[in-house]
Amino acid sequence: MALFEVKNLTFGYPLSGPVIDGVSFTVEQGDFIAVCGPTGSGKTTLLRLLKPELSPLGNKSGEVLFEGVKTEDLTPAQSSLIGFVGQSPEHQIVTDKVWHEVVFGMENLRFPQNLMKRRAAEIMSYFGIDTLFDKNTADLSGGQKQMISLAGVLVMNPKVLILDEPTSQLDPVSASEFLTTLKKLNDELGLTIIITEHRLENVIPLCNKLCIVENGRITAFGETRRTVAEIAGNERIAASMPGSVRIYGILGAKGECPLNIAEGKRYFSEHFRRNSTPFKEEKAPSGEKAVELKNVYFRYEKSAPDVLHNTSLTVYKNEILCVLGANGSGKTSLLCTIAGLTAPYSGSVEILGKNIRKYKGQSLYNNCISLLPQDAQTVFLHNTLEEEFMKAGITFEDAPYDLSYAAKNHPYDLSGGEQQLAAIALVLASKPQILLLDEPTKGLDSLAKQKVRDALKALKRQGLTVIVVTHDVEFAALCADRAAMFFRGECVCVDTPYKFFSQNIFYTTSTARITSGVCENLINPDDVRRYAEVEK
Amino acid sequence: MSSFQLFNPAAVFIFFACVLVSGIFTMNPVITVISLAGAILFFFVLPGQKNNRIHICTVLMTLACMVFNPVFGHNGATVIAVINNHNVTVEAGLYGIFLGLMLSAAVYWFASFSQIMTSDKIIYILGFLSQKAALVLTMALRFIPAYIRKAKQINDSQKALGLYKDETIISRLKGGARVFSILLTYMIEKTIITSDSMSARGYGGGRRRSFSLYPFGKRDVIFLTVSLVFTACTVYASSKGALFYNFYPFADTPATDFTALTGYTGYGLLCLSPSVIEGGNRIRWRYLRSKISHSDIRFPVR
Numbered sequence: 036m037a038l039f040e041v042k043n044l045t046f047g048y049p050l051s052g053p054v055i056d057g058v059s060f061t062v063e064q065g066d067f068i069a070v071c072g073p074t075g076s077g078k079t080t081l082l083r084l085l086k087p088e089l090s091p092l093g094n095k096s097g098e099v100l101f102e103g104v105k106t107e108d109l110t111p112a113q114s115s116l117i118g119f120v121g122q123s124p125e126h127q128i129v130t131d132k133v134w135h136e137v138v139f140g141m142e143n144l145r146f147p148q149n150l151m152k153r154r155a156a157e158i159m160s161y162f163g164i165d166t167l168f169d170k171n172t173a174d175l176s177g178g179q180k181q182m183i184s185l186a187g188v189l190v191m192n193p194k195v196l197i198l199d200e201p202t203s204q205l206d207p208v209s210a211s212e213f214l215t216t217l218k219k220l221n222d223e224l225g226l227t228i229i230i231t232e233h234r235l236e237n238v239i240p241l242c243n244k245l246c247i248v249e250n251g252r253i254t255a256f257g258e259t260r261r262t263v264a265e266i267a268g269n270e271r272i273a274a275s276m277p278g279s280v281r282i283y284g285i286l287g288a289k290g291e292c293p294l295n296i297a298e299g300k301r302y303f304s305e306h307f308r309r310n311s312t313p314f315k316e317e318k319a320p321s322g323e324k325a326v327e328l329k330n331v332y333f334r335y336e337k338s339a340p341d342v343l344h345n346t347s348l349t350v351y352k353n354e355i356l357c358v359l360g361a362n363g364s365g366k367t368s369l370l371c372t373i374a375g376l377t378a379p380y381s382g383s384v385e386i387l388g389k390n391i392r393k394y395k396g397q398s399l400y401n402n403c404i405s406l407l408p409q410d411a412q413t414v415f416l417h418n419t420l421e422e423e424f425m426k427a428g429i430t431f432e433d434a435p436y437d438l439s440y441a442a443k444n445h446p447y448d449l450s451g452g453e454q455q456l457a458a459i460a461l462v463l464a465s466k467p468q469i470l471l472l473d474e475p476t477k478g479l480d481s482l483a484k485q486k487v488r489d490a491l492k493a494l495k496r497q498g499l500t501v502i503v504v505t506h507d508v509e510f511a512a513l514c515a516d517r518a519a520m521f522f523r524g525e526c527v528c529v530d531t532p533y534k535f536f537s538q539n540i541f542y543t544t545s546t547a548r549i550t551s552g553v554c555e556n557l558i559n560p561d562d563v564r565r566y567a568e569v570e571k
Numbered sequence: 572m573s574s575f576q577l578f579n580p581a582a583v584f585i586f587f588a589c590v591l592v593s594g595i596f597t598m599n600p601v602i603t604v605i606s607l608a609g610a611i612l613f614f615f616v617l618p619g620q621k622n623n624r625i626h627i628c629t630v631l632m633t634l635a636c637m638v639f640n641p642v643f644g645h646n647g648a649t650v651i652a653v654i655n656n657h658n659v660t661v662e663a664g665l666y667g668i669f670l671g672l673m674l675s676a677a678v679y680w681f682a683s684f685s686q687i688m689t690s691d692k693i694i695y696i697l698g699f700l701s702q703k704a705a706l707v708l709t710m711a712l713r714f715i716p717a718y719i720r721k722a723k724q725i726n727d728s729q730k731a732l733g734l735y736k737d738e739t740i741i742s743r744l745k746g747g748a749r750v751f752s753i754l755l756t757y758m759i760e761k762t763i764i765t766s767d768s769m770s771a772r773g774y775g776g777g778r779r780r781s782f783s784l785y786p787f788g789k790r791d792v793i794f795l796t797v798s799l800v801f802t803a804c805t806v807y808a809s810s811k812g813a814l815f816y817n818f819y820p821f822a823d824t825p826a827t828d829f830t831a832l833t834g835y836t837g838y839g840l841l842c843l844s845p846s847v848i849e850g851g852n853r854i855r856w857r858y859l860r861s862k863i864s865h866s867d868i869r870f871p872v873r
Contacts, residue, residue, distance in 0.1 A: 088770040111776045119771040126761045127768035130706075131713035132691055138782040140772030145780040152782075173716060187772065374731045400733030413721075413728040416753050447760050465733035 036103055037061040038195055038227055039085060044097035046084060054080045056251040057097070062195070062229065067221045069238045069259075070231045072248035073271060074450045074480050078231045081248065082197050085229070086119045102194075115144055118193030122200040122478070124180035133167045133175070136183050140191045154190040162186060162216065176362070178209025185216070195227040196220070202234060203451075203478040206362050206506045211237050233480040236277040236545060239263065240295040247272060264292040275481035278545030281560040286567060299549040310568040313556040317531035320354040320516050324388065325469050325500040326373055331382035333372055333524075342368045343379065344524035350469075355491055355501045356529075357511035359542065360521030366504040367409070369521070370471045373502065374406040375399050387468065405467035409474045411458035415446035420457055427464040434460035435493035436486060452483025459490060470494065472503045476510050488514045512536050512544045512558045533558060573618050573687060574852035575845060580692035581699070582791040582798075587684050589802040590841060591677060597805065599814045601825045602838050603673045609842025610679035616846045616853075617683050629678055633671030640667030648820040666818045683845075691784070698781045705781070714765075718758060725750050725757075797844065804837025 039062035046055040054077045062068060070078050083089045084099060087106045099106045101117065121127050130136050134155065141151045159165040164182060167175065175183065181201055188196065198217070202210035218241045220226045232238040239245070245262040247255040249272070255262050266272050267284040276284075279299025283292050286306045293302040326349070333343040342365045350356050360366050371377045372384060375391055384391040386404060394403070407414065417423045421442040424431060431439040438457055441449055446457060455475055462470065472491075476484045484507075491501050491514055505511055511518050512532050519529040520542065528535070536543045536558040537551070543558070550557040557563050575583065594606040614621070640663050647662030688696075690712055698705040729746060769775070808814050813830035817823045825831070 086771060088773075089767055111773055115773050121764060121768060121771075123761075123764050125717070126764040128713070129765060129769055130709045132709070134784065135691075135709060135782070139769075139774075142779045142782050143773035143776060145778070148780075148783065155782075172713060184768070191772070371727075376727055376731060397733060400731060404731070405733065406728070406731035408724065408728045408731075410724065410728075412757065413725040413753075414732065416749055447756065462732060471731075 038064050038066075038102060040100040040103075041085075042098050042100070044081075044084065044095070044099060046080060046091075046093055046095045048091065048093045054093075054251050055084065058251070058253050059097075060246065060253060060256055062227060064194075065221070065225050065227055066244055067218070067228045067242045068230070068244045068246055069235070069242040070229065070246045070248060071233070071235055071272070071275065073275075073482055074452060076248045077251040078248050079199055082119075082199050082229065082231060085197055086117050087114050089119060112144065115140070115191045116194045118188035118191065118196040120181070120184050120188055120196070120198045120201050122203050124177045124184065124204055127184050128172045128180055131171055131173070133170045133172055133183055136172055137187050137190060140187055144191065151190075154192075158186045158190050176209065177205050178212060181205060181209070181213055182216070185213075189220070193226070195229065198228070198230040198232075200231050200233065200478070202232065202237075208361065210234060214238060214241060217241070233275060233478075235275055239277050239280070260292050260294060263294065264288065267292070271482070274485070278549055278560065282546065282549060282563055285560060285564045296545060296548050299545075300552075303549050304553045307550075307553060307563075308568045309554055309566050311566060313554065313562060313566045317533055319531050320351040323352045324349055324385070325352045325354075326350040326387075326502070327385040328369075328373070329383045329385075331372060331379045331384060333368055333377060333379040342524050343372065346382070346524060346526055348519065348526045348529070350500060350502055352468075352500050353495060353498055354516040355495055355503065355514055357515035357518045358502065358504045358521055358526075359506070359508060359511055359518060364521040365524035366521050367473055368524075370406060370473055370502065370504055373469075374404055374471055376406070400465060402466045402468065404469045404471065405462045405465055406471040407458055407462045407473065407475065409477065411454050411475075412447065414458040414461050415454075418445055419443055420446055420449070423457070423461060427461050429460065429464045433463070435490050435497075450483070451478045452480070452486060455479065455483070455487055456490060459487075463494075467499070469500045469502070472501065474505055475503060476505060476507045484510055508536070508542065508544050509559065512547075574849055575617065575687050577790075578794060579785045579787045579791040580688060580695050581785075581787070582795045583687055583692075584696050585795060586798045586845070587680060589798055591680060593802055593805045593809070593838065593841075594676060595673060597809050597814045597834075597838075599816045599825070600669050600672075601835055602805070602814065603669060603676060605835065605839045605842055607672050607676040607679070609839070609846065610676045610683070612843070612846045613683050613849070614679045616849045617686060618849075619686055622682070625678065625682055629675035632674055632678075633668060636671035636674070637664055637667040640664065640670065646819040662818050662820065662822050665822050669818070695781075695783060695785060702779055702781060706779075718754060721757060722750055722754050725753060794844075794848070798841060801837045801841035801844070805834045805841070808834025808837070 041058060041060050044055055044058045045053050047053040058081065070082065072078050080091060083091055084095070085106070087109055090106070101109060101113070104113065128136055129139055137155050137158065138151050141154060146154070159168055162182060164179070164186070167179065167183070172180065172183065196217075202213050205213065214237050217228055217230065221228050230238065230242070239259060242259055244257060245255070245259045246253060247262065247266060255265050263276065263280050267280065267288045273281060273284055277294070279293040279295060279302065282299060282303055286303070289306065290302070293299040328346055328348045331343050331346045332341055334341045346365070346369065348369075358366050358369065368377065372379055373386070375394065386394065386399065391399065415423060417426060419442065420438065423446060431437070431442065434456070436456055438453065438460065441453060441457075446454065449457060459472070459475070475487050479487065488510065491503070494501060503511070503515075515532050517529055518532050518535040520527045530538070533556055536547045537556050539547070546560055546563060547558045550563065554566070557566065590606065590609075594602055641659045644663045644666070645658045645660065647658070647660030649661040650658045651661055652659040694705045694709050697708055726746065729749065808830050811830050813826055813828060814834050816825060
């Protein structure tokens with residue numbers, strides 16, 4: 036018997052058209068299904084309809100059967116066999132101690148004491164996170180928090196695990212660690228997994244089935260390799276596919292579709308014939324300096340280690356500089372230092388040729404510098420976007436992109452990408468010459484990332500200097516004039532993107548990894564498209 | 572680690588309740604002195620970080636009580652001075668000292684209490700009264716600091732946005748109000764996620780069973796029984812009126828009959844017991860360690 040059977044499911048929120056439109060599919064025991072599709076296509080709604088406690092209210096027809104029982108008729112004990120993990124590591128944790136979070140679900144289901152203890156011990160040992168048992172949940176990193184949320188669901192011994200973009204708020208290292216854990220659960224315990232994810236790069240090599248949702252309909256569903264090959268021509272979806280799949284599409288989609296870097300490398304060396312030698316003569320930015328840091332040292336507390344350690348960095352006017360690096364390498368502290376929110380204990384910071392200390396009062400923030408923090412929501416203050424724009428003294432025409440369609444919406448109701456764009460527009464209200472962005476693509480799908488990229492390029496054309504701190508190498512490869520790498524509070528290298536990404540071996544784009552050794556200087560799929568000879 | 576931390580929190584809680592309640596309600600200077608001595612001894616015996624400012628605090632408190640009680644209370648027969656037509660009496664001073672010592676004892680006991688009883692343990696105790704209250708407390712311990720951090724983030728982003736026009740108090744107040752209002756929206760928004768996460772794990776299905784990290788073992792039974800027996804001695808003496816003590820008009824000589832001595836001894840042993848447990852444990856450890864270091868068993872060295 037299939038684990039889930041969804042029959043002709045249609046769902047619409049009150050006062051809106053159908054969000055899910057006549058969907059049917061089955062989930063077999065042991066499946067690892069990735070659900071993907073553009074933002075707003077109904078992925079989240081679809082997943083929530085599978086878990087009775089989280090099913091949204093609205094007009095529903097058709098049925099969802101879990102082990103042959105309608106989800107509405109499941110008892111709490113049966114429903115606990117459907118585990119659910121959401122996307123926010125910060126807010127889905129309920130209690131203040133890790134151990135309490137892990138046993139929370141078992142407490143609700145009135146498990147016996149010794150069983151609770153045993154399960155908690157098992158799961159913490161299995162994940163190798165036993166040292167966290169006594170910790171406060173507030174002291175954990177985002178990746179650890181998601182791991183604890185996962186552990187708190189697994190202790191109830193679910194048959195199926197549903198995850199709604201679980202890694203969207205994590206950095207790439209924690210994200211792939213998390214996904215690897217899911218794969219391990221699938222392989223070693225036979226746990227059925229249904230996941231939505233926009234980092235298809237990581238998830239496609241892991242899943243055995245792929246489900247494509249567009250406008251509330253399932254447009255493709257089936258075995259991963261076959262489904263991926265099926266949609267290689269669909270531009271909207273293909274843009275979010277892993278590098279190997281995109282290169283497969285670009286090189287004519289012949290033969291078996293490569294799903295990971297190793298397969299991609301093989302495919303590339305067999306099928307790539309170049310039409311000319313890619314050689315990018317890049318002009319390194321020069322000229323007037325917008326920001327100059329000289330031997331800057333910063334730490335949060337006297338006894339704490341340096342967060343910025345002998346950092347020197349020059350940013351020229353009218354360039355887009357992307358700062359890359361691992362968690363805790365000091366990237367965010369760099370932005371805060373440039374924005375004057377934290378003061379270094381040694382070294383100098385010059386903004387537009389003037390020492391930052393000479394900017395009195397709020398003058399640094401008027402027509403000079405603006406910082407958009409990682410959580411774009413912290414910028415919003417009012418109940419509608421219209422009010423937000425009006426109070427900031429700007430109009431929808433001022434923004435380099437159109438947002439007027441969302442004027443009456445509450446800023447919190449916008450999608451992640453729209454929030455980011457709206458926040459950038461608001462940040463621009465003080466007419467800054469230097470714009471600082473912290474992780475602007477966090478949690479965004481490929482379409483939204485493209486919009487942010489276009490926006491940054493438009494701002495550059497208007498004469499702004501943009502400094503972006505990001506984990507997203509693909510994003511940096513596409514929009515940076517220069518990329519810098521941070522490590523242990525120090526700027527290790529700054530280079531133009533083609534030099535930076537084709538010389539890096541580990542910390543580089545998937546295209547560069549696939550193409551290196553066969554053809555140099557290809558760092559994103561568009562380069563491949565440009566220099567490949569496609570046999571018609 | 573303190574061996575006291577190994578006891579079940581409920582036993583520890585009952586012990587402290589016995590010490591404080593019987594110490595305060597007997598209103599007897601001998602009991603108070605015993606309590607203070609026991610408290611100070613335990614404060615030093617208990618391992619862990621010590622805040623030594625506590626001594627200055629208790630001494631000042633006692634002095635303040637000694638000075639201010641005669642100023643405001645004018646009972647007592649032995650007048651030593653008359654200020655503004657008010658008698659300043661020796662008895663009132665003695666009563667002030669007594670009050671100061673009683674408060675100091677409570678301060679020392681609480682210092683040890685808060686060191687032993689971490690938030691988990693308080694929540695465990697609260698769970699006996701109300702499971703919901705315990706859950707609310709643990710959630711508050713999680714979310715209040717989180718929201719304070721969030722407020723700081725919002726404030727920083729407002730600052731870097733240039734929303735603070737100048738550095739006047741009015742501008743700051745306006746900024747504070749803005750941050751508060753958006754923080755409320757943020758909280759309401761995020762609470763939905765939290766409640767989803769709770770119901771996804773079966774919350775709301777009626778009574779829960781609290782997971783406890785704290786077994787109630789033989790040592791807890793013994794500790795609790797002994798504490799209750801000692802407390803019973805004090806309560807017995809007190810109920811017989813043997814511990815009754817008058818400060819006014821003349822300060823009594825403390826009673827020394829058999830019943831009173833039973834009360835003093837019981838209370839004394841009660842106050843001494845934590846230090847004995849803690850100290851005994853230390854000695855045992857030292858003994859064990861010396862045995863370990865002298866044993867012939869060696870771990871294989873590669």
